Amino acid sequence: MSDHEHRSIWGHLTQLxxxxxxxxAGGIRTRYVQAGPSDAPVLIMLHGTGSSWECFCATLQSHSAHFNCLAIDLVGSGFSDKPDTPYEIPxxxxxxxxxxxxxxxxxxSMMGVSLGSWISGRFVVTYPERVEKLVLLASSGLIVNKETMGRTIGVRSKAVDDPTWEHIKPVFNSILFEERxxxxxxxxxxxxxxxxxxxxxxxxxxxxxxxxxVRLRNNLSxxxxxxxxQPLLIILAPDDNPDYLVTGRRIAELAPNARTCEISGVKHWAHYEKPEVFDPVSLGFLLEDR
Incomplete structure (x- = not known):
């Protein structure tokens, strides 16, 4: 078997x-992981819909060599508290x-994936003085596509209603390009x-x-x-759902200090699927001018 067939979350963390x-955090018991020097510049990592900090398992070692990395489970997700209230972007x-x-x-600085990119965008608009740079993957929060939203509701609801292996696995079909x-x-x-x-x-x-x-009132204009x-690095994945490619390209046209990097053969998680491509680009951007 190839090394790729033995890939695991823990395999990425063994030497970290x-x-x-x-x-x-404001009354919400929040799960997080911290890696890197405590006195280094802070990089906060924000996962996507219904995910958890482990989506950054392949990214933490490289980035924690330079940053105090904080990857969190957002409210309602992972193993953080789940208060019974609608989780809108604010x-x-x-x-x-x-x-x-x-x-x-x-x-x-912030690294956001899908929902995490949407939150990062709204955060920098609301609290610009608290953000240094943004890295956005599967950029979200600008357009509305009923088909994509309906598919997300269907897959995620089925997975949580009956969390069998057969129902959980399809969650990753729209997130990861390669079956392996x-x-x-x-x-x-x-x-x-x-x-x-x-x-x-x-x-x-x-x-x-x-x-x-709800999406219309939460989208960024x-x-x-x-x-x-703030400087933005937007990862464009031409093999992902076109919604995210269109959104990323449009944000790059609008934000005055945005740049893009196109990575093929990935979907949402370029940082996980192709860290050998993503890491040098991300670190080059985040470390620039330091």
């Missing part, structure tokens, strides 16, 4: 010094702000998350953003993106 813990933004305050972080990257580690972890008693209710609250009227002065 890191700490997993929980912290009270709610996530305030959770992120409370997490930063609790950790004593005044300013950070949809490893048992990821499926088992997501299964464990979705089997939590409170997860079904939490998923209903997560999926409110897949309703047209083109003027919002024009106002972002």
């Amino acid at each position: 010094a890191f700490k997993q813990d929980w912290i009270d 709610y996530y933004v305030e959770h992120l702000r409370a997490f930063m305050d609790a950790m004593g972080v005044q300013k950070a 990257d949809r490893i048992p580690d990821l499926i088992q972890l997501r299964q464990t998350i979705y089997m939590q008693p409170e997860m079904k209710r939490a998923m209903d609250n997560i999926l409110v953003l897949q309703r047209e009227e 083109e003027d919002d993106w024009r106002s972002v002065q």
